[in-house]
Amino acid sequence: MPSTTASNSEPFAAERTLADPETPFAVVDVDRVLRNIERLRARTERLGVTLRPHMKTAKSLDVAALLHDGRPCPVTVSSLAEAEAFADGGYTDLTYAVGLAPHKLPRVIALLRRGVRLRVLLDSAEQARCVAEASRKAGLTVPALIEIDCDGHRGGLTPEAAELTAVGGMLADAGCLDGVLTHAGESYFARTGEERRLAAENERDAALTAAGRLRAAGLPVATVSVGSTPTAHAAEDLTGVTELRAGNYVFFDLVMAGLGVCRLDDLALSVVVTVIGHRPEFGWIVTDGGWMAMSRDRGTAAQDRDQGYGLVTDLSGRLIPDLVMTAASQEHGTLTTRNGSELPQLPVGTRLRILPNHACATAAQHRGYRVTDSARRPTGPVPAIEAYWPRVSGW
Amino acid sequence: MPSTTASNSEPFAAERTLADPETPFAVVDVDRVLRNIERLRARTERLGVTLRPHMKTAKSLDVAALLHDGRPCPVTVSSLAEAEAFADGGYTDLTYAVGLAPHKLPRVIALLRRGVRLRVLLDSAEQARCVAEASRKAGLTVPALIEIDCDGHRGGLTPEAAELTAVGGMLADAGCLDGVLTHAGESYFARTGEERRLAAENERDAALTAAGRLRAAGLPVATVSVGSTPTAHAAEDLTGVTELRAGNYVFFDLVMAGLGVCRLDDLALSVVVTVIGHRPEFGWIVTDGGWMAMSRDRGTAAQDRDQGYGLVTDLSGRLIPDLVMTAASQEHGTLTTRNGSELPQLPVGTRLRILPNHACATAAQHRGYRVTDSARRPTGPVPAIEAYWPRVSGW
Numbered sequence: 072m073p074s075t076t077a078s079n080s081e082p083f084a085a086e087r088t089l090a091d092p093e094t095p096f097a098v099v100d101v102d103r104v105l106r107n108i109e110r111l112r113a114r115t116e117r118l119g120v121t122l123r124p125h126m127k128t129a130k131s132l133d134v135a136a137l138l139h140d141g142r143p144c145p146v147t148v149s150s151l152a153e154a155e156a157f158a159d160g161g162y163t164d165l166t167y168a169v170g171l172a173p174h175k176l177p178r179v180i181a182l183l184r185r186g187v188r189l190r191v192l193l194d195s196a197e198q199a200r201c202v203a204e205a206s207r208k209a210g211l212t213v214p215a216l217i218e219i220d221c222d223g224h225r226g227g228l229t230p231e232a233a234e235l236t237a238v239g240g241m242l243a244d245a246g247c248l249d250g251v252l253t254h255a256g257e258s259y260f261a262r263t264g265e266e267r268r269l270a271a272e273n274e275r276d277a278a279l280t281a282a283g284r285l286r287a288a289g290l291p292v293a294t295v296s297v298g299s300t301p302t303a304h305a306a307e308d309l310t311g312v313t314e315l316r317a318g319n320y321v322f323f324d325l326v327m328a329g330l331g332v333c334r335l336d337d338l339a340l341s342v343v344v345t346v347i348g349h350r351p352e353f354g355w356i357v358t359d360g361g362w363m364a365m366s367r368d369r370g371t372a373a374q375d376r377d378q379g380y381g382l383v384t385d386l387s388g389r390l391i392p393d394l395v396m397t398a399a400s401q402e403h404g405t406l407t408t409r410n411g412s413e414l415p416q417l418p419v420g421t422r423l424r425i426l427p428n429h430a431c432a433t434a435a436q437h438r439g440y441r442v443t444d445s446a447r448r449p450t451g452p453v454p455a456i457e458a459y460w461p462r463v464s465g466w
Numbered sequence: 467m468p469s470t471t472a473s474n475s476e477p478f479a480a481e482r483t484l485a486d487p488e489t490p491f492a493v494v495d496v497d498r499v500l501r502n503i504e505r506l507r508a509r510t511e512r513l514g515v516t517l518r519p520h521m522k523t524a525k526s527l528d529v530a531a532l533l534h535d536g537r538p539c540p541v542t543v544s545s546l547a548e549a550e551a552f553a554d555g556g557y558t559d560l561t562y563a564v565g566l567a568p569h570k571l572p573r574v575i576a577l578l579r580r581g582v583r584l585r586v587l588l589d590s591a592e593q594a595r596c597v598a599e600a601s602r603k604a605g606l607t608v609p610a611l612i613e614i615d616c617d618g619h620r621g622g623l624t625p626e627a628a629e630l631t632a633v634g635g636m637l638a639d640a641g642c643l644d645g646v647l648t649h650a651g652e653s654y655f656a657r658t659g660e661e662r663r664l665a666a667e668n669e670r671d672a673a674l675t676a677a678g679r680l681r682a683a684g685l686p687v688a689t690v691s692v693g694s695t696p697t698a699h700a701a702e703d704l705t706g707v708t709e710l711r712a713g714n715y716v717f718f719d720l721v722m723a724g725l726g727v728c729r730l731d732d733l734a735l736s737v738v739v740t741v742i743g744h745r746p747e748f749g750w751i752v753t754d755g756g757w758m759a760m761s762r763d764r765g766t767a768a769q770d771r772d773q774g775y776g777l778v779t780d781l782s783g784r785l786i787p788d789l790v791m792t793a794a795s796q797e798h799g800t801l802t803t804r805n806g807s808e809l810p811q812l813p814v815g816t817r818l819r820i821l822p823n824h825a826c827a828t829a830a831q832h833r834g835y836r837v838t839d840s841a842r843r844p845t846g847p848v849p850a851i852e853a854y855w856p857r858v859s860g861w
Contacts, residue, residue: 093546093570095861127796149758149797151488169797170742172754173815175488194743197814218743225798226743226752256795347565348589348613348621357621359567363544364861367762367827400651401522401826402544402564403620419592420568431796432762436830438860465833466490466759 088453089386089443090422094345095364097437098424099129099322099460100388101137102446103339107320108138111303118309123147123166123296125318126463128431131440132160133460134321147316151178156463158187166190166296168252168316170218170226173201180209190249190294194218194228199238203245214249215242216294217285221277222270224256230280236288243290250294251281254316258301260373264331267305274302279311301332322430325378326370340434341384341424343441344404346417356406356417360425362399366432380404381425386453388424388445391415396425438462483848484781484838485817489740490759492832493819494524494717494855495783496532497841498734502715503533506698513704518542518561518691520713521858523826526835527555528855529716542711546573551858553582561585561691563647563711565613565621568596575604585644585689589613589622594633598640609644610637611689612680616672617665619651625675631683638685645689646676649711653696655768659726662700669697674706696727717825720773721765735829736779736819738836739799741812751801751812755820757794761827775799776820781848783819783840786810791820833857 086092108124115122124138127149135157138144145164148154154165155178163186167179171191182189193199193215206213217238220227228235242248255274261267274297282292297309298316300323309315322340323333344360362380371378380396383406393412398405404425408414417423427433434440439461443454481487503519510517519533522544530552533539540559543549549560550573558581562574566586577584588594588610601608612633615622623630637643650669656662669692677687692704693711695718704710717735718728739755757775766773775791778801788807793800799820803809812818822828829835834856838849 093573093861094567169754170752172489172740172742174740178488195814198742201815220745223748225795225800226745345567345569347567347593350615350621353618357565359564362763362827363830367764368757369762400620405620419590420596432757435758466488 083456083459086441086456088451088455089343089441090453091456092343092441094343094422095360096343097434097440098341098343099134099440099442100339101442101444101457103337104134104137104321107323107333107337107339111317111320114304115315118306118315120309120312121145121314123314123316124321125149125168125316126153126157128318128434129321130434130463131460132156133458135160145314147318150466151175152465153463154182154189158182158185163187166192166216166252168192170194171198171202173198176201176205176213179213180205180211183211183213188214190214190216192216192218192252194226194238196234196238196241199241202247203241206245206247212246215247216250216252216296217242217281219251219253219277219281221253221274222255222257225254227253230277230284235281235284236290239285239288239290248290248292250292250296250313251278251285252294252296253278255297255299255302258299259326259330261301262330264305267301267332268307271302271306274299275306275309275312282311300327301330304332319430322434324430325382325426325428326374329371329374329376329378335390335426338426340430341426342433343386343422343424346419346421346423348419351414354407354411354414356414358404358406358423359402360404361402363401364436365396365399365404365425365427366429366436368427368429368432370428378428381427384424384426386422386424388454434462438464478851478854481836481851483846483850484738484836485848486851487738487836489738489817490755491738492829492835493736493738494529494835494837495734496837496839496852498732499529499532499716502718502728502732502734506712506715509699510710513701513710515704515707516540516709518709518711519716520544520563520711521548521552523713523829524716525829525858526855527551528853530555540709542713545861546570547860548858549577549584553577553580558582561587561611561647563587565589566593566597568593571596571600571608574608575600575606578606578608583609585609585611587611587613587647589633591629591633591636594636597642598636601640601642607641610642611645611647611691612637612676614646614648614672614676616648616669617650617652620649622648625672625679630676630679631685634680634683634685643685643687645687645691646673646680647689647691648673650692650694650697653694654721654725656696657725659700662696662727663702666697666701669694670701670704670707677706695722696725699727714825717829719825720777720821720823721769724766724769724771724773730785730821733821735825736821737828738781738817738819741814741816741818743814746809749802749806749809751809753799753801753818754797755799756797758796759831760791760794760799760820760822761824761831763822763824763827765823773823776822779819779821781817781819783849829857833859
């Protein structure tokens with residue numbers, strides 16, 4: 072089991088099972104992570120594209136080490152803090168997939184000077200000018216991708232935007248143009264496999280249209296990058312695309328299960344909480360896991376089946392039927408049964424696991440993960456803790 | 467300006483103004499904090515009760531130092547990590563105001579052995595038995611408060627609950643009974659001053675009823691603790707109450723402003739973000755501050771005026787009329803005008819401040835605060851950074 076130096080320095084040596092740490096804390100089941108990783112790895116191999124996993128969900132060098140047998144691989148990051156942590160860990164092929172704020176260029180350049188190929192993202196002439204100017208001043212080229220908007224979800228130029236070739240030209244003149252990148256943000260609302268397949272085709276087509284326009288203008292396009300966890304698992308033909316990004320899939324969550332992108336037993340992240348009280352008159356079980364431990368994310372509220380703040384399992388990971396975390400304050404969670412059915416007997420002190428709506432948001436509430444491995448033969452009724460894996464935080 | 471040793475070790479020496487740090491980052495205006503603190507201090511003095519501020523919002527020894535001229539005072543905490551950090555800072559009178567998970571007793575006892583009077587909270591015979599037993603084994607008394615439910619909001623025994631005197635008796639037999647504590651959680655939904663005044667009366671009456679029943683049973687009740695930010699600012703008569711708790715008021719936020727508990731210019735916490743793009747076709751300005759920087763909290767969605775993920779000011783703190791952060795992904799924020807009015811001219815690279823829905827949740831997304839002081843004469847158009855104040859994290 073890989074484990075960073077930082078994790079070994081954490082004072083968790085005395086923790087043998089999930090019943091030992093004080094609650095709340097985050098748990099990752101490494102067997103499920105490996106299964107999730109293998110599924111998408113096999114898909115991208117079939118599709119003939121490079122997989123560039125997004126580190127924004129796990130933000131962990133230890134989780135990343137599972138992606139490629141412990142060897143660095145191309146990755147996507149959501150902050151320069153992540154980029155620096157992965158550079159420190161030996162990763163040299165990074166894409167920073169958030170539109171560039173120009174004042175961040177000195178840190179980008181410092182990474183490039185370390186031999187890290189860090190690509191930035193932009194969608195305007197203003198940003199392209201800053202990148203070109205910073206490259207010229209630094210005597211190097213900052214590789215840049217142009218963000219393409221494929222579905223009106225967030226940033227980017229539309230594939231047909233008049234500015235596209237101008238922005239591309241400014242970058243190319245400075246030797247900075249690397250390619251195009253798009254993200255099918257709307258696929259998080261695609262409710263069927265067919266809708267996701269169409270979203271994946273649309274994502275691909277948007278990227279290819281933009282790449283084609285740039286090439287037709289005589290500009291070099293090396294990278295055509297697409298991806299989101301839903302489309303990555305639905306795409307059937309990525310001809311012309313060079314790489315696929317996805318992040319959430321290493322852990323998955325209730326939103327992804329609600330969409331049908333994964334099954335509940337693929338969910339690799341949970342939060343262990345303890346029962347601290349009962350309100351039988353209201354049908355409540357109260358725990359010490361509130362929004363500080365789960366985040367305020369209520370992603371399933373927009374789905375057919377609202378899972379509250381999360382579903383509840385016992386410490387071994389078995390779902391407790393109909394029990395849902397329906398309310399949260401800062402350090403309190405409230406569990407109720409879905410249809411007013413009888414509450415299970417869960418005395419004060421009982422430890423439970425909560426499966427989150429949104430793994431990216433819940434993981435961000437924690438400094439690291441206790442790691443279990445459900446593939447190992449259990450030595451007792453409670454899963455063993457195999458390691459502690461720290462997270463990268465901040466920006 | 468007080469500043470901990472930890473903060474001095476942070477590498478922020480080169481940051482002179484709010485235009486210097488990379489975004490996103492959290493900012494605290496110390497002048498507003500001092501004003502908010504003074505207002506409630508004067509109120510509690512008039513009411514003749516001890517103020518026991520809740521550290522769960524700021525989680526900062528530096529903010530706490532403003533409460534009482536740098537000297538430790540009674541405080542409330544929401545985690546044992548906070549309790550330990552405040553004990554390290556010289557605070558010896560603490561209440562841990564989350565129902566006790568019995569496995570946390572060893573850390574409680576370790577704090578008591580250091581000479582810290584840390585009171586725990588409970589509402590069941592099971593917990594009382596654990597506290598009594600742990601006290602006996604440790605050869606000391608763990609002081610405990612019985613949680614009273616005044617409004618059906620969360621945990622606690624109702625003032626009339628049959629178990630109350632039994633739980634009190636078990637604690638008293640072990641020398642552990644300190645008193646009662648209640649929290650008017652429903653006051654966050656009280657929309658008028660009169661509703662908050664009634665909530666404060668109800669909170670007081672529930673605590674006094676419970677204390678009276680315990681006393682009538684011959685049990686000692688030293689502490690009668692009430693409080694929430696809305697009721698603390700509305701209570702007019704706290705006869706019989708010994709202490710008042712409130713936490714959010716040091717920073718305040720849009721939820722509190724929406725309730726009328728404070729004004730917008732009392733809000734002391736904001737997040738600085740940078741414009742990274744424009745989507746004029748949708749009426750969007752895109753920033754690098756998403757839910758990772760703001761939290762997923764949408765508290766004002768339940769109020770008359772939904773403020774999205776926050777209101778927008780310029781770097782000096784002046785509100786930009788009608789501009790609202792209406793959407794968030796992990797590292798992207800979307801700003802739109804409220805009534806489709808024209809977007810202000812905010813080029814890529816422009817830094818803005820976002821006022822949050824819920825200060826407790828937004829602050830929790832950051833490792834610390836850059837500190838400004840709006841009472842100081844400005845030396846330029848952008849507020850100076852006076853200090854960096856770290857936060858306590860984890861449990």
